[in-house]
Amino acid sequence: MPDLLKRITGQQQGSKLMLLLVVLILSFSACSPPRRLAKEFISKEDKVSIMLMPTDVVYKENQRINRNELPDSLTQAETDSVIYNRSKYLQYISDSVFLETYLNSFIDGLYEYGFDVYTPQYMESFLQKDSMAYMLNVSQIELEEYVRKETEEAYFSEDYFYKEFDLNAVNINTWFELSKVNSDESEVLYASHYVTDDLKGHYREVYEGQHQFIYKIDTMPVDAVYKLSEMLGRKYAGYLYDYLMNRYISNNLPQGVRPAYLYHYDRRKDRIRIAWEKGGFIELDQ
8 A cells, every 4th residue: 555655646746747847838938039029029019011912813723624635626715715614613703702802801801910001002101111011912813623532431440431522622822922111021922721512421330340421512602712712811811910920030039049939829819829730821932
């Protein structure tokens, strides 16, 4: 019994030490230089000004059709027309409605994050701003229709079961060009998200050792693409805020010091946290 008590006491002490270590790490992180700089960026009285240069073109790519399978006798224009007219979604998406939905949501999101937003007709006023001013060119938006492969798999004892599905999908791919006013700083930022059919299902044992996947597919409507664009507008406003905040952190750390993590600002909870999950803009080489 005494040995057992010693063992239990030792485990409790080990748990306390581990808890103390976690608390110390979190405390150090909470007051770390990068986090202090993030708070400094958020609390700045001078707002970041954005000159938004929108695009009026939506590129559409139907990847359901292989160009090489079409007759060689068709001209380039005829080939493009056939591919477009065989799309299930792209031909029914209004460019003007899509752009209005996407860009208005993006502007609303920028305002929610505290940006001063300008459009080209207010260029003269914008150029009077200080160093916290950026030109943001929505250089390209592409809608990409394709068939998305999904696999539902499961193990039962040592047996492996799987079922493959072809689902409708549309990507929204966006390229932004960000440049600081009165500076040579310039970046190309990219983001992509998709919407697809809603697949729901589960495996059921039909008889001993044999399983069947019972499922239902709700085919996505065209309206789902508009809804995705509205969601992404606000999402990418948050991406831009995080990008500028992290750049502010990097630029204001001592020379030779780099932050160990990227940080995310949760606007709704007014909280800064480490961006553990993948997300945000991808910075492309120019």
